[in-house]
Amino acid sequence: MNDAAAALAEQGGDPGLVPRPFEVVGTRRELDDVVTLELAPLDGQALTFLPGQFTMLYLPGIGEIPISISGDPARPERLVQTIRSVGAVSEACCALQPGARIGVRGPYGRGWPLEAALGRHLIVLAGGLGLAPTRPIVTWALENRSKLAGLHLLYGARTPDAVLYPTQLLGWAGAEAANVMVTVDRHSDQWSGRVGVVSDLVPELPFDPALGTAMVCGPEVMMRFSLQALEGWGMAPAQMYVSMERNMKCGIGWCGHCQLGPHLLCRDGPVLAAPQVSDLIGVWEL
Ligand SMILES: Cc1cc2nc3c(=O)[nH]c(=O)nc-3n(C[C@H](O)[C@H](O)[C@H](O)COP(=O)(O)OP(=O)(O)OC[C@H]3O[C@@H](n4cnc5c(N)ncnc54)[C@H](O)[C@@H]3O)c2cc1C
Ligand code: FES
Incomplete structure (x- = not known):
């Protein structure tokens, strides 16, 4: 749990709503308007997920969007997400470069059975x-x-x-x-x-x-x-x-x-x- 999450939990808030900080460790342009981000958790805790689940990606001052996880479930130490630039937040996500930080909540939702x-x-x-x-x-x-x-x-x-x-x-x-x-x-x-x-x-x-x-x-x-x-x-x-x-x-x-x-x-x-x-x-x- 990071500092903000711990403070929120102390006040009776839900730590699950506080984005965890991740660092962009790789980017790959897939199509003209589509980029895959590879993210590493700054707190070192792998984000395990089920195929089909999504995260909420947060860029301070811009906004937060749901994006599906597109990486390998057997390699949870790297969070991989493929994003099409369609508006303010997705465009900013697609422009991120290695070393940039991004907030991540989740994984959320029911995956594929x-x-x-x-x-x-x-x-x-x-x-x-x-x-x-x-x-x-x-x-x-x-x-x-x-x-x-x-x-x-x-x-x-x-x-x-x-x-x-x-x-x-x-x-x-x-x-x-x-x-x-x-x-x-x-x-x-x-x-x-x-x-x-x-x-x-x-x-x-x-x-x-x-x-x-x-x-x-x-x-x-x-x-x-x-x-x-x-x-x-x-x-x-x-x-x-x-x-x-x-x-x-x-x-x-x-x-x-x-x-x-x-x-x-x-x-x-x-x-x-x-x-x-x-x-x-x-x-x-x-
Ligand atoms: C569970 C889930 C998983 C998703 N996974 C991915 C993913 O893996 N990769 C990816 O690129 N996108 C994914 N999306 C869609 C992504 O969340 C939207 O493109 C994003 O929220 C747009 O936000 P924006 O601020 O960039 O643009 P906005 O300005 O909010 O929207 C730009 C345009 O996109 C439309 N739009 C917004 N949200 C959606 C949506 N959910 N579905 C269809 N059109 C939408 C708006 O109506 C508008 O026309 C997913 C959405 C959900 C709900
Ligand atoms: S996004 Fe709020 S209830 Fe589903």
């Missing part, structure tokens, strides 16, 4: 930046490959230039442990791969849908079509999970900003089973 995939074919269906919150699933699955019947990563990006983690995708595709399919919505001359939306890849999966468990993350329209495609292919909705995003402020179920129907996504999610959101995911701007 990895145990639901044991003994089954695990399908990771990701769109765009949705590969960031799902990358820890793939890392975990590769380390626990013998516990799964199969591992299938279906990834879609808008254009070839927008493919996230291309080197890692190539590495996974080259390893026999995983079946990796990548598609883009719009191709260029340099692209010789698949073209089309990622949900179109579902019927090509080479096993009985009853044997699969799917974890889906991306823009809501992509998740909606992916759930429909999985169900149309024959998978039971109870075997499908999605990660839902809404504006978040407290991250711990206090403020109500992240409400989606009966769910507070920071506390009950962000990962929910498809039947929990099937009536909600199709409602525009809910």
Whole structure:
């Protein structure tokens, strides 16, 4: 517990709300507007997390935002987060350089139910930046490959230039442990791969849908079509999970900003089973 957290706790406050100081120890530009930060805790305490959980990143004087953890759950001594610059706080996060300090709260939320995939074919269906919150699933699955019947990563990006983690995708595709399919919505001359939306890849999966468990993350329209495609292919909705995003402020179920129907996504999610959101995911701007 740092000094501020200890002082707050003494006054009966919640030390969980005080950001812990981290230092930027590495940055990597992934795309024109996307940067991955590697952060080390200044108090030396590793931030252990479950794939699918998020943190609140805090820059004093600018603001605080929820960002999923995209690193390796087996290497919690380094906190890895991939951020798209879309506004004030994310832009400032993307501009951080090694040596800079940042506040971190969390990890928060319910992660992917990895145990639901044991003994089954695990399908990771990701769109765009949705590969960031799902990358820890793939890392975990590769380390626990013998516990799964199969591992299938279906990834879609808008254009070839927008493919996230291309080197890692190539590495996974080259390893026999995983079946990796990548598609883009719009191709260029340099692209010789698949073209089309990622949900179109579902019927090509080479096993009985009853044997699969799917974890889906991306823009809501992509998740909606992916759930429909999985169900149309024959998978039971109870075997499908999605990660839902809404504006978040407290991250711990206090403020109500992240409400989606009966769910507070920071506390009950962000990962929910498809039947929990099937009536909600199709409602525009809910
Ligand atoms: C659980 C969770 C995990 C997330 N993980 C990541 C991640 O790994 N990487 C990443 O880049 N972003 C992630 N986001 C989205 C990120 O939190 C927002 O992009 C960020 O809060 C924008 O803040 P800002 O101050 O930079 O921009 P703002 O000025 O607040 O917003 C800029 C634009 O982004 C929109 N926006 C704000 N929040 C969201 C949101 N949650 N979803 C969609 N649009 C939003 C706003 O409506 C506005 O149009 C996550 C969000 C949640 C809830
Ligand atoms: S962000 Fe405050 S209740 Fe979820």
